Amino acid sequence: MPRPKVTIFGTGGTIAGSASDACQTTGYAPAVLTVDALIREVPELGLAAQLRSEQLVNVGSPDITSAQLLRMAQRIQRELDGDCHGVVVTHGTDTIEETAFFLELTIKSDKPVVLVGAMRPATAHSADGPMNLLCGVNLAANRCGRKRGVMIVLNDRICAPRFTTKTNANSLDSFKAVEQGYLGVFVNSQPVFYYPPCRPLSHNYFNITACNAAAGLPDVDILYGHLGLRSGLFKAAIEQGAGGIVLAGMGAGCWNTEDGKRIMSFVEKKGRAVPVVASRRTPSGFVGGTANYGLGDSCIGGGFLDPHKCRIQLQLALAAGLDVASIREVFEGNRPGAAAAEVRIREWRIL
Ligand SMILES: *[C@@H]1O[C@H](CO)[C@@H](O)[C@H](O)[C@H]1NC(C)=O
Numbered sequence: 001m002p003r004p005k006v007t008i009f010g011t012g013g014t015i016a017g018s019a020s021d022a023c024q025t026t027g028y029a030p031a032v033l034t035v036d037a038l039i040r041e042v043p044e045l046g047l048a049a050q051l052r053s054e055q056l057v058n059v060g061s062p063d064i065t066s067a068q069l070l071r072m073a074q075r076i077q078r079e080l081d082g083d084c085h086g087v088v089v090t091h092g093t094d095t096i097e098e099t100a101f102f103l104e105l106t107i108k109s110d111k112p113v114v115l116v117g118a119m120r121p122a123t124a125h126s127a128d129g130p131m132n133l134l135c136g137v138n139l140a141a142n143r144c145g146r147k148r149g150v151m152i153v154l155n156d157r158i159c160a161p162r163f164t165t166k167t168n169a170n171s172l173d174s175f176k177a178v179e180q181g182y183l184g185v186f187v188n189s190q191p192v193f194y195y196p197p198c199r200p201l202s203h204n205y206f207n208i209t210a211c212n213a214a215a216g217l218p219d220v221d222i223l224y225g226h227l228g229l230r231s232g233l234f235k236a237a238i239e240q241g242a243g244g245i246v247l248a249g250m251g252a253g254c255w256n257t258e259d260g261k262r263i264m265s266f267v268e269k270k271g272r273a274v275p276v277v278a279s280r281r282t283p284s285g286f287v288g289g290t291a292n293y294g295l296g297d298s299c300i301g302g303g304f305l306d307p308h309k310c311r312i313q314l315q316l317a318l319a320a321g322l323d324v325a326s327i328r329e330v331f332e333g334n335r336p337g338a339a340a341a342e343v344r345i346r347e348w349r350i351l
Pocket residue numbers: 108207208209210349
């Protein structure tokens with residue numbers, strides 16, 4: 001049997017990071033090593049798969065731009081449409097969940113797409129990058145990874161981008177979906193899933209294959225709820241041209257009553273429909289789109305998505321030219337009490 005073809009795309013991050021001594025796990029330089037250097041460190045990769053590699057960018061993940069995300073999705077889609085069995089992307093962990101969720105919404109393929117990062121730089125004692133990369137390639141090469149969308153691999157776990165978040169700034173067991181859990185684990189670096197392939201009940205696919213990647217995506221700002229919040233920040237965001245706003249509200253997405261009124265009046269006064277998606281600063285839970293949150297009826301509920309994932313989905317919805325009613329459809333597809341038990345996928349095109 002010929003080994004499966006797996007393509008590894010490098011983007012930088014801690015997995016490609018370097019420090020001056022082996023005890024250093026903070027304050028190192030990320031994105032120093034190339035993807036080919038990472039591959040050379042793990043000879044078993046070549047036994048697991050016939051590898052191709054390509055360096056897309058080499059940056060710390062906070063520096064990834066929306067134009068780079070679009071180019072990445074277009075490049076990965078082309079690769080998946082070819083003869084490869086699966087794709088691995090090495091990525092910094094700070095924003096790996098955003099990139100993974102973006103790819104989840106913009107790639108259409110049954111083939112596995114696996115994002116791999118590391119919490120320790122390549123130069124550290126017990127660096128986690130090499131084992132994470134081997135696990136990621138084994139998953140991308142395995143038939144069991146098909147029809148599961150995009151996955152994140154770190155610390156022997158297989159994670160769903162929609163629900164998984166970085167929970168700890170330093171520790172190896174940082175990536176968790178506290179409520180929904182992991183999809184599977186690695187035993188002897190081989191993937192083991194807990195359940196057959198499944199997709200979320202409400203999913204949106206944004207077709208970006210024909211869009212002008214260089215133009216990037218519309219700006220969306222996230223504003224964080226807290227006591228004593230100055231609502232002028234919202235006015236500033238709108239005046240600076242935000243195409244939409246995500247609110248990381250208190251509790252289940254709540255706002256101080258007066259601020260909520262002010263926010264919605266800035267939005268409405270501007271004379272253009274600026275969609276406002278309510279999310280939460282709380283680590284997990286559901287935010288609906290009703291008037292209960294001090295924000296009025298025009299507010300859209302972010303559901304189970306974290307603010308930064310609401311932002312990614314709102315950017316795509318704006319780029320697809322959707323009006324506020326359609327954006328509500330995108331976000332509120334899985335309402336409490338909804339009778340649908342079938343996966344419903346809405347498709348949108350970005351030109
Ligand atoms: C995406 O859109 C392009 C045209 O822009 C079309 O050719 C292609 O079939 C679409 N892809 C999917 C998966 O629907």
